Amino acid sequence: MNIRLTSDEIIPLREGEDLYSALKRAGIYLVASCGGKGTCGKCKVKVLEGKHEALSHGKLTVKEREAGLVLACRTVPREDVLVDIPKESRLVVGDKIALARTKNLVEYLSSYGVSINPPVKRVFLELPPPTISDNISDLERLKRALEERGLGNIRFSHGFVAGMAKTLREAGWKVELTYVPGSDLCGEAIFLTSPELCHRRYGVCVDIGTTTVVIYLVNLLTGEIVDVGSTYNSQMRYGDDVITRIVHATEGGGLHELRDAVVTDINTIVQSLMDRHDIISCEVDSATVAGNTTMSHIFWDMDPGSIREEPYIPTLNVFPLWKGGTARLSINPQAPVYTVPCIASYVGGDIVAGVLASKMHRDPEIALFMDIGTNGEIAIGNNEWLMTAACSAGPCFEGSGIRNGMRATAGAIEAVKIDPATCEPDIKVIGEGVPMGICGSGMIDAVSEMFLTGVIDLKGKFVAGKTERVRTGEDGPEFVFYQGDGHLHKDVVLTEVDIENLLRAKAAIYAGVTTLLGEVGFTLDAVEKVYIAGGFGNYINVERAITLGMLPDISKERFIFMGNTSITGAYLCLLSEELRREAEEIAAKMTYIELSVSRNFMDDYMSALFLPHTDLNQFPTVAELMKKTR
Amino acid sequence: MNIRLTSDEIIPLREGEDLYSALKRAGIYLVASCGGKGTCGKCKVKVLEGKHEALSHGKLTVKEREAGLVLACRTVPREDVLVDIPKESRLVVGDKIALARTKNLVEYLSSYGVSINPPVKRVFLELPPPTISDNISDLERLKRALEERGLGNIRFSHGFVAGMAKTLREAGWKVELTYVPGSDLCGEAIFLTSPELCHRRYGVCVDIGTTTVVIYLVNLLTGEIVDVGSTYNSQMRYGDDVITRIVHATEGGGLHELRDAVVTDINTIVQSLMDRHDIISCEVDSATVAGNTTMSHIFWDMDPGSIREEPYIPTLNVFPLWKGGTARLSINPQAPVYTVPCIASYVGGDIVAGVLASKMHRDPEIALFMDIGTNGEIAIGNNEWLMTAACSAGPCFEGSGIRNGMRATAGAIEAVKIDPATCEPDIKVIGEGVPMGICGSGMIDAVSEMFLTGVIDLKGKFVAGKTERVRTGEDGPEFVFYQGDGHLHKDVVLTEVDIENLLRAKAAIYAGVTTLLGEVGFTLDAVEKVYIAGGFGNYINVERAITLGMLPDISKERFIFMGNTSITGAYLCLLSEELRREAEEIAAKMTYIELSVSRNFMDDYMSALFLPHTDLNQFPTVAELMKKTR
Secondary structure (H helix, E strand, O other), rough: EEEEEEOOEEEEEOOOHHHHHHHHHHHOOEOOOOOOOOOOOOOOOEEOOOEEEEOOOOOHHHHHHHHHHHHHHHHEOOOOOEEEEHHHHHHEOOOHHHHHHOOOOOOOOOOOOOOOOOOOOOEEEEOOOOOOOOOOOHHHHEEEEEHHHHOOOOOOHHHHHHHHHHHHHOOOOOEEEEEEEOOOOOEEEEEEEEOOOOOOOEEEEEEEEEEEEEEEEEOOOOEEEEEEEEOOOOHHOOOOOOHHHHHOOOOOOHHHHHHHHHHHHHHHHHHHHHHOOOOOHHHEEEEEEEEHHHHHHHHHHOOOOHOOOOOOOOOOOOOOOOOOOOOOOOOOOOOOOEEEOOOOOOOOOOOOOOOOOHHHOOOOOEEEEOOOOOOEEEEEEEOOEEEEOOOOOOHHHOOOOOEEEEEOOOOEEEEEEEOOOOOOOEEEEHHHOOOOEHHHHHHHHHHHHHOOOEEEEOOOEEEEOOOOOOOOOOEEEEEEEEEEOOOOOOEEEEEEEHHHHHHHHHHHHHHHHHHHHHHHHOHHHHHHHEEOOOOHHHOOOOHHHHHHHHOOOOOOHHEEOOOOOOHHHHHHHHHHHHHHHHHHHHHHHHHOOOHHHHHHHHHHHHHOOOOOOOOHHHHHHHHHHHHHHH | EEEOOOOOOOOOOOOOOOOHHHHHOOOOOOOOOOOOOOOOOOOEEEEEEEEEEEEEOOOOOHHHOOOOEHHHHEEEEEEOOOEOOOHHHHEEOOOOOHHHHHHHHHHHHHHHHHHHOOEEEEEEEEOOOOOOOOOOOOHHHHHHHHHOOOOOOEOOOHHOOOOOOOOHOOOOOOEEEOOOOOOOOEEEEEEOOOOOOOOOOOEEEEEEEEEEEEEEEEEEOOOEEEEEEEEHHHHHOOOOOOHHHHHHOOOHHHHHHHHHHHHHHHHHHHHHHHOOOOOHHHHEEEEEEOOOOOHHHHHOOOHHHHHOOOOOOOOOOOOOOOOHHHHOOOOOOOOEEEEEOOOOOOOOOHHHHHHHHHHHHHHHOEEEEEEEOOEEEEEEEOOOOOEEOOOOHHHHHHOOOOOOOOOOOEEEEEEEOOOOOOOEEEEEEEEHHHOEEEEEEHHHHHHHHHHOOOEOOOOOOOOOOOOOEEEEEOOOEEEEEOOOOOOOOOOOOOOOHHHHHHHHHHHHHHHHHHHHHHHHHOHHHHOOOEEEEOOHHHHHHHHHHHHHHOOOOOHHEEEEEEOHHHHHHHHHHHHHHHHHHHHHHHHHEEEEEOHHHHHHHHHHHHHHHHOOOOOHOOOOHHHHHHHHHH
């Protein structure tokens, strides 16, 4: 018997085996905080064809059951089945491509000229066993040994002391103490272990995106990335963007739901990574998280309510070093969790991590940093000054709010060319199968090509009678990129409403850049480098993005694609004390400009709502192209 | 309808009222952590006569039910009833005599030349409300205001920050911050409140005795004692002395049972005191506890196991400032709880508190401090040096291990005279009713009188044919002090086994004193003052205790009765930072002598097992008396 997935993968199935186990065996991990026991209700899948038996429905809602969802861990196929795995159920663990991309991070870390220096330290202590004549208490004995090592100023929590006596005796008074060293605040003892147990040291760094969660499991001694994992942020079920999440958080119990959702995602990945590498939870003794301000608040179970109310004040930007147990992470409960500091309500730790990863804060030349993810934040500056703003671009480049929008995963149209003569599209699909939707880079290509071929005008409206690819759909006119079979394979289109959304998003980003430059009296000429962050930056075609009027019309060589800089920054902070200090300096130094109350921004935004821009002087190469093609 | 108690008090009863409520109305509080809801199973009483209905039995064991115990809060009398309240069910709240005794403590505190300075401080902060141009986060805003007051180095816990945003807004940015100031360790924010709410400030100091728990509720601004409460330590059901408690603690789950028992006792008293004075829990923002090392460990849920195993090592002597919530106290969960530091496994914070309360550590003259409670600890020294030892005297002076032994409460024989001619006893009973037993001071009187009248010999054995008051009972020969009616009023006797126990106890105490003096090369002549601590010290007759050979034979004027010095020391530590430092200095300075491995102690103990002592030269006034009376 086999499981066939809608992505056309075939997975062999053993007699009587449940879907969750069979998929796991094949390296396809589902979100399941209960480990496949039927209790968490997260490993939802849909069996489209084939007889199967659902042993129980756990926490599935009536609505979910009516929609045909079953729990993979409680569902046993009785014949070949066709299964659809909703994106939010899927966990990506040990992704070889993603892992390969991290190969040079140890080298990159050393390029900063810093040494490996995680938030916690260990010290081996051999204590003299107590005798009648040396009968000080266990804690005094430990303190005495620490003072001999110059570690006098360390606090001891109740939890630490409660377990100490047993460990000291079991370990024969030869112990390893893990502690957070004191700097501006005083140090703290974290845990005590015999050198035989729990001797390896790992850390996790987490990028909490509004849409995805990415985790690196790191060897803390070498800096090497042991494995990676990612999944969709399960908070998505409560809304796509930060605003709807904040609204949900302020409704009774909503905050805890959102927190539980993302912490479960993180724990499921971390647990899978630990299982794959035979790591026990006490060995994971440090963590760093980077996320936007709302995600950071929700992760720590802090009400983000005031973030969306004028004057847009977060509860905190610089997070104290709280514990893994407090965050409910399934790592060592005493492990300190470092949160990359945020700057303001809409510019978070992901941007600080990104600036840190770009090194622009160390460089004298002026650089622009753009993170075009779910929201759209930019930073500009150099080693002397830094400014930042949030553009409220919305998550359309991640596929949200776009009829057939999807993330850049298998089945997404990632590139489009349109024949100027016939207006017929030539599409490239990730994974080369049947297209299931269109991702950010595909949309940018599509709109700029439609513009250059005259399918749409400079306002983004379809030009009548240009091609039969344009038809009238539910939402009005739409361009058909792929004609499905009306059954399993649906059509993939881009509607006029989609294009309007894209124009608003690109206008917000571009106007953000010009407004910020205007604040410091610079123009785009001053910008030496443009760092593009965000998952979709890897696939973007710069020329098309310039044609769209999203990226500034400067030399292509100045654009540097950084990929996920949030996780890179979190990685750097996990391993280096100096870089944690640098992240804090970036956050302290960065001037935040509130665009929502900026007159200049509104003007710039209105001008940027056209293709590529009202002021063609700002887009000389596009003007050139337009002359050629139209 | 009425309730009659075995102590002969009459309490009016309303129709349909339960025993718990009726007793409470009359100011008789029972231990009931559930507040009289039938769930905690602690308000056990015995209805000896009268029809009554037990609505439920809650957590009562089968054994307890078979013994005729009912829950007072679930038992409704249907006619006049006679009720016996076991001592462990009884809570003494608002005891006027005890409260009167504390009247001069504020004055006593000021005699130390220190100012009132509790572990937590409050500061009023008026923050500028955030605006678009002053849009730092809430925590940064708070930190900025604190830095302006010179309070930069303060930690913020997750719990503090989680509630902060709401409080700031509800209080209109005018708040009172309670914090633990940083000294050697860094400071910590405790909680935030509007100045309208929770503005009064109280603290509790707790003496955790092996037998009793005593609590003072203190006004932190004036030092005034608002009320007092006490009860028997419910741990008594697991054994009378510290050793049996430690044994129980090391058996599966025993530690938590013991902790729950004493914390419930404390919380029941604290709750009753708060109720009586309309105080809400957030207003009780500091606590200090003093107890012996085992009690301190159990209070903090720390395994005391190694205390009783050679080389007798406690987990810790100096306790960090942990939280009320960690201790599960029903006060402000963020309130710091100061534990008076301990010295060694068998000399605890109660002794440090006692030395602090005696001021002997400030005085150049050599003094002896004796706490003859459940165990028997002594300290000797002055402002230059201090030594201490535990004598393992056992709890017999508190009535334990003595056939008709009881604490010094209503019904106890507290004084005895024996007519030298007739050998007839003349007894004095606390409360002047029918005697129900004999307490420590009564026993000391009885044995010294029996010795001086020749009823017993110098080994404590009854002299045959001396008086018909001596009969043969279950345990052998016994002296009958009170002949009961064989029904409700039982006989009160002192057996030869009881006398043996008393001799062992007094020998241990006296030998402890001489051994300690011997260690520093002094004799009793050097001792200028003897401070007697412990509840029973108040009633003791010094001359009789000297006759017994328990107290050294020095001038009566040198003896100073201090009462419960453990609670006095806890009170001093609650109110003064300087005195908390002094307590720590006392603990650090005190040399502990382990008597159980001391050759000299064994010799001294053997010599002291006689009445008054083998060496009559040490007891010249007793030798004189013996000449006169025998």
